[in-house]
Amino acid sequence: MRKDQNIAQQTDFLLLGIYLLMVVFGIVNIHSASNASFDVSIFDIGNNTGKQIMWFGFSLFIGLIIMVFDLKLVRASIYPAYLVVLVLLVAVLFMPPINGQKSWFGVGSFGIQPAEFAKITTALVLADYISKINVKLQNIQSVIFANMIILLPGILILLQPDAGTLVVFTAFLFVMYREGITYDPIIVRIINSYPGVRIKNTWIGSNFIPILFVVVILSLLTLTIRESEIFVPFTLIPLRGKFIIVAFIGVVFILYYLIIQRLVGKRDRPKILALGLVSGLLLSLLVLGVDYGFENLKEHQKDRIELALGLEEDPHGRDYNRYRAMSAVGSGGFSGKGYHNATVASPVLNHVPEQETDFIFCTLSEEWGFLGSFGLVIIFSVFLIRIIIIAERQKSTFSRVYAYSVAMVLFYHFAINIGMNIGLAPVIGIPLPFFSYGGSSLLSFSVMFFILLKLDSERGNMLVGE
Amino acid sequence: MNFEGRKIFIIFFIVATSIIYSVKLFHMQVIDNTWSERAAFISETRREIIPPRGVMFDRNGKKVVSNSPYYDLRFIEKNIVDLDTQALAKLLQVHDTFIRYRFDEIVKQQGIYKGKSNYQKAREYTFIQGITKEEIARIAPELYRFPGFYEVATSMRNYLYPNGANILGYIAEVDKEKVDNDPYYRSGDFIGKAGLERFYEEELRGQKGIKYLLRNAANNTIQSFDEGRMDTMAIQGKNLTLSIDIDLQAYGEQLMKNKLGCIVAIEPATGEILALVSSPSYDPNLLVGRQNISANYPKLLLDPYMPLFPRPTQAEYPPGSVFKLIQALIAMQEGVITANTGFPCTSSIVGCHGHAPAGNVSSAVKVSCNPYFYYTTKKIIEQGKKKSIFEDAAEGLAIWERYMHSFGLGVKLETDIYGIRPGLIPNPAFYDRWYGKNGWAFKTIRSIAIGQGEVKLTPLQMANVAAVIANRGWFITPHCVKSIGDDGPHPEYLIKNKTMVDSVHFAPVIDGMRRVIEEPGGTGKNAKVPGITVCGKTGTVENPHGKDHSVFIAFAPMDNPQIAIAVFTENAGFGGTWSAPITSLMIEFYLKREISDKAKEQRILDAVILPTLKKK
Incomplete structure (x- = not known):
């Protein structure tokens, strides 16, 4: 009895509140994205809304079980669960493909995607591994082993092939970055194998992940907005593709310069300014290089990349799926067209594909306008930052690593899903957590969330569950 | 070692992403109107208005070919609810299997693009063409039982004399190859297939009009697009005066x-x-x-005396x-x-x-x-x-x-x-x-x-x-x-x-x-x-x-x-x-x-x- 009270007292109700708010608002949107009018009963199990409500109920039930569960049992079942998911990931490869992907176990109209649950088991195993006394992410064996934990399900998911979920798995790299991972031992060993060279560490190895991230993001962004054109504010000077990014880097550098002038002592200024200048120049070079490289590819190679980035043309030739999604978002205006009044992301006219799953943000933005979409961005950001605050207050490494995993996985989904709706990210088919229609997705994110809530409620315990 | 400082980088990323997305959203939704225009363009519906074909008179001014009203039965699949195919077949006086067959045929006719059918559930397709006034009088009152189906008035050729078939020719549904190569035609349009109907196709068909309509979520027409400024009028085909007596x-x-x-x-x-x-x-x-x-076409085609063979010009x-x-x-x-x-x-x-x-x-x-x-x-x-x-x-x-x-x-x-x-x-x-x-x-x-x-x-x-x-x-x-x-x-x-x-x-x-x-x-x-x-x-x-x-x-x-x-x-x-x-x-x-x-x-x-x- 005392323990239950403890859980209730220690539960982070802010986080729980945001979770409930998001799921309910999500269901409201699914109703509009799936049905032409209010007439359809929300409790009709044959309807998307009814199904989602049922899955929500089921998620809450599982969540309740997790909250009252003994964490010792949870930790004991981590590795078996990880293995079971791996087996499922292998088994799913023998299922009939749906839309060219072998990623579903289907029973009637209900389906389960093991890849969704692989995120949870991978997060738990990674957390467990890193929290071991003898594991240090500065040792070469530990680094390799930690990466293997991610790579194993990652490869199986790639075989489905589900590139979107694989991308999400790179979120764990940031978790390891926070835990101090350095690839230096590997890099240093390779460099030192050269006769006569002897170095102790490099800056690149320890900051490998953020550097990689920035390089990848900038490259993708360069390719994604190659064809875009904007005007420099208050002028008629057009900026095309790569130059938008280069100009943006320039603006950031000017801000950086102004901040340095104000905040950094005179003695350190030249060094820090030089660092910023060199980074800015290198990044600009990267952008120009990627664009130049792409221009010089053969036509079919370009096509393949454009296909992978979702820049492929839609069946009716005139525009892109992304273009349609952006039209839906952009036409929402400040306050939206009103609930059930979307004209582009409408369930009847079908101008936006997958609008109740991957493109649910279209319906929301078109019907609720900037108020709705900005609200969603704010709520999500608060939710993510709150998880990071929670992560940092954990006394156990296990809980902290797990909390960071949750934060980063959700952040990836958030950034990519909304990014592709507003033309800032390639079209990778991954759902918007708690909003997109789909039982597998809602249940797995909920389980992930409730485990976090449970761990946090027992944060006083240094060796949670051990 | 303490790596707590690295959380700053991560939080920075989250905040930066949110700020960039918010700015972009504000720009797209509030400042930049072009997206609204594009959205209107996407959700607008182009309705083609096909003008009546030109009429033909003989050399003495007698009307030889005119148009008479007919009806098409059309449907939008999205709006179909619990279709009773047997009842529909009975109403249309066709065989039970025809309903399924016709649906498949329509889907097939739309063709395939990159592995996906061009058929769209929200689009209007013609189920049966050329229903006479008498037939529609029987069918129309019953259509309420089949949501998603509705009748549309069209016109069809009416030949006032049972003569001159080899001169006048006939019109029929345009074939897929023509639709693909000539932007004027859409699947389901009629085109002259033989005789004068074919030779004078461009004169007889007139000019299609286009009406742009905006539709709301439930696919109901809500207003004409841009106050009808972009609409064009249909122009009737030219009449022909034949030299034929x-x-x-x-x-x-x-x-x-x-x-x-x-x-x-x-x-x-x-x-x-x-x-x-x-x-x-x-x-x-x-x-x-x-x-x-x-x-009738197969019958005429297989007739051993070859009535379809235009002897005066081809024998x-x-x-x-x-x-x-x-x-x-x-x-x-x-x-x-x-x-x-x-x-x-x-x-x-x-x-x-x-x-x-x-x-x-x-x-x-x-x-x-x-x-x-x-x-x-x-x-x-x-x-x-x-x-x-x-x-x-x-x-x-x-x-x-x-x-x-x-x-x-x-x-x-x-x-x-x-x-x-x-x-x-x-x-x-x-x-x-x-x-x-x-x-x-x-x-x-x-x-x-x-x-x-x-x-x-x-x-x-x-x-x-x-x-x-x-x-x-x-x-x-x-x-x-x-x-x-x-x-x-x-x-x-x-x-x-x-x-x-x-x-x-x-x-x-x-x-x-x-x-x-x-x-x-x-x-x-x-x-x-x-x-x-x-x-x-x-x-x-x-x-x-x-x-x-x-x-x-x-x-x-x-x-x-x-x-x-x-x-x-x-x-x-x-x-x-x-x-x-x-x-x-x-x-x-x-x-x-x-x-x-x-x-x-x-x-x-x-x-x-x-x-x-x-x-x-």
């Missing part, structure tokens, strides 16, 4: 009933086709609308004796004979029928003397310009061919009915291919002299020969449309084509043609029309496959020709027996509108001249 056409078809063959009548001065009978013919209304076409027959007229004209123009040249009736060379030898061109035409025209043609072909008889014949034939082309023979007579054949006028290259260079002389090819052998003409070309003679040396390309709207015919149908024969040479030939009909011993006495001087020429075409074909060409009246005509009756034997009386009836009907010799008319109407068909 529909009564003459009907009369011709009646006369040709139970016979195979054709009648082509032309007004010589204008080249306007007055009647173009192809027999057997069929009621053009048989090919109106999807159901009629699918029910190529040896012309027989009517060809002799041209031989005489060419020979006189070439100077190898004069109007008064005589030849003996040497029936050892070519068979002939007993008659007094012809002492001049006129008499030769009158009695249709085979040896006479053998000698005449020999003189054209063998002009003695080269030593070798082979080279001489080649040169002579080349000259002869140019004359023939100037008469519109051996070349396509570019009339305005879709699908014409050029016939065949052999040239030196043609015989070289058969016999080798210098492998043939006049004797080898002599059967062309009397219009047999390799020579082939379409009935339209035969009638045109009559028109040329009536005009004494020129013709206007025969055509069926007198005027497009009020603009007159296509400009090419105003051009006089001069033949290479001067008009002075026509008098003896015309005199012979008069004597064919008017004098005792002429071959075409049956073509006599009381009170009118008719000039004509019989032809009997040897047919290796069966009974000879009967041909007659004529024009009348002699001094002020109003009508030039060719009648071709397959397997009817001697030209004077069948084709000549039919010619006279047509001329009399056209010029007098009444028939004096009822017995003659009755004899023709009663005649059944159909070849027995070999069973396959």
Whole structure:
């Protein structure tokens, strides 16, 4: 009895509140994205809304079980669960493909995607591994082993092939970055194998992940907005593709310069300014290089990349799926067209594909306008930052690593899903957590969330569950 | 080591992403209006308004082809709720399986793009086309039971006479290839498939109008887009005034009933086709609308007498004796004979029928003397310009061919009915291919002299020969449309084509043609029309496959020709027996509108001249 009270007292109700708010608002949107009018009963199990409500109920039930569960049992079942998911990931490869992907176990109209649950088991195993006394992410064996934990399900998911979920798995790299991972031992060993060279560490190895991230993001962004054109504010000077990014880097550098002038002592200024200048120049070079490289590819190679980035043309030739999604978002205006009044992301006219799953943000933005979409961005950001605050207050490494995993996985989904709706990210088919229609997705994110809530409620315990 | 500082980087990323996304969202949704315009463009619905097709009138202003209201049954799959296919099949009076079949067919028709069907559940498709007013009166009140289905008024062709099917042609649903290659057409549109409907498609179809509508989430029209500023009006197709005399056409078809063959009548001065009978013919209304076409087209196609075959423009027959007229004209123009040249009736060379030898061109035409025209043609072909008889014949034939082309023979007579054949006028290259260079002389090819052998003409070309003679040396390309709207015919149908024969040479030939009909011993006495001087020429075409074909060409009246005509009756034997009386009836009907010799008319109407068909 005392323990239950403890859980209730220690539960982070802010986080729980945001979770409930998001799921309910999500269901409201699914109703509009799936049905032409209010007439359809929300409790009709044959309807998307009814199904989602049922899955929500089921998620809450599982969540309740997790909250009252003994964490010792949870930790004991981590590795078996990880293995079971791996087996499922292998088994799913023998299922009939749906839309060219072998990623579903289907029973009637209900389906389960093991890849969704692989995120949870991978997060738990990674957390467990890193929290071991003898594991240090500065040792070469530990680094390799930690990466293997991610790579194993990652490869199986790639075989489905589900590139979107694989991308999400790179979120764990940031978790390891926070835990101090350095690839230096590997890099240093390779460099030192050269006769006569002897170095102790490099800056690149320890900051490998953020550097990689920035390089990848900038490259993708360069390719994604190659064809875009904007005007420099208050002028008629057009900026095309790569130059938008280069100009943006320039603006950031000017801000950086102004901040340095104000905040950094005179003695350190030249060094820090030089660092910023060199980074800015290198990044600009990267952008120009990627664009130049792409221009010089053969036509079919370009096509393949454009296909992978979702820049492929839609069946009716005139525009892109992304273009349609952006039209839906952009036409929402400040306050939206009103609930059930979307004209582009409408369930009847079908101008936006997958609008109740991957493109649910279209319906929301078109019907609720900037108020709705900005609200969603704010709520999500608060939710993510709150998880990071929670992560940092954990006394156990296990809980902290797990909390960071949750934060980063959700952040990836958030950034990519909304990014592709507003033309800032390639079209990778991954759902918007708690909003997109789909039982597998809602249940797995909920389980992930409730485990976090449970761990946090027992944060006083240094060796949670051990 | 403490790595807590690294959380700053992560939080920075989250905050930066949120700020960039918020700015972008604000820009897209609040500042930049272009996305709203694009959204309107996407959700706008283009509705095409198809104007009524142009109407056709005959030369006397009688309406021949008009449009009458019909209905389409259309559907939008998204709006269909619990379709009871059995009840629907019962309502539409089709077989149960048709409903499923038709859905599959529509989906298939849309084609596939990158592995996905172009079919869209939210789009409107036509389920059944061409429902009559009577049928829709029964169907429409019941449609409430089938949400997603609704009727749309359209128009369809209505042929007011059961005649002229081979001239008018028909319209049918445009095929997929055309839709892919011509942006004007959309799946389900109608297009002219044959005859004038096909040739004048662009004039008849008019200009589609486009109405832009905005639709709301439930697919209901909410307003016209941009206050209708972008809408365009549909423009009705142009009306055609045909040169056809529909009564003459009907009369011709009646006369040709139970016979195979054709009648082509032309007004010589204008080249306007007055009647173009192809027999057997069929009621053009048989090919109106999807159901009629699918029910009747195969039947017509498989009919052993080939009613769909447009004989006047596409059948190529040896012309027989009517060809002799041209031989005489060419020979006189070439100077190898004069109007008064005589030849003996040497029936050892070519068979002939007993008659007094012809002492001049006129008499030769009158009695249709085979040896006479053998000698005449020999003189054209063998002009003695080269030593070798082979080279001489080649040169002579080349000259002869140019004359023939100037008469519109051996070349396509570019009339305005879709699908014409050029016939065949052999040239030196043609015989070289058969016999080798210098492998043939006049004797080898002599059967062309009397219009047999390799020579082939379409009935339209035969009638045109009559028109040329009536005009004494020129013709206007025969055509069926007198005027497009009020603009007159296509400009090419105003051009006089001069033949290479001067008009002075026509008098003896015309005199012979008069004597064919008017004098005792002429071959075409049956073509006599009381009170009118008719000039004509019989032809009997040897047919290796069966009974000879009967041909007659004529024009009348002699001094002020109003009508030039060719009648071709397959397997009817001697030209004077069948084709000549039919010619006279047509001329009399056209010029007098009444028939004096009822017995003659009755004899023709009663005649059944159909070849027995070999069973396959």
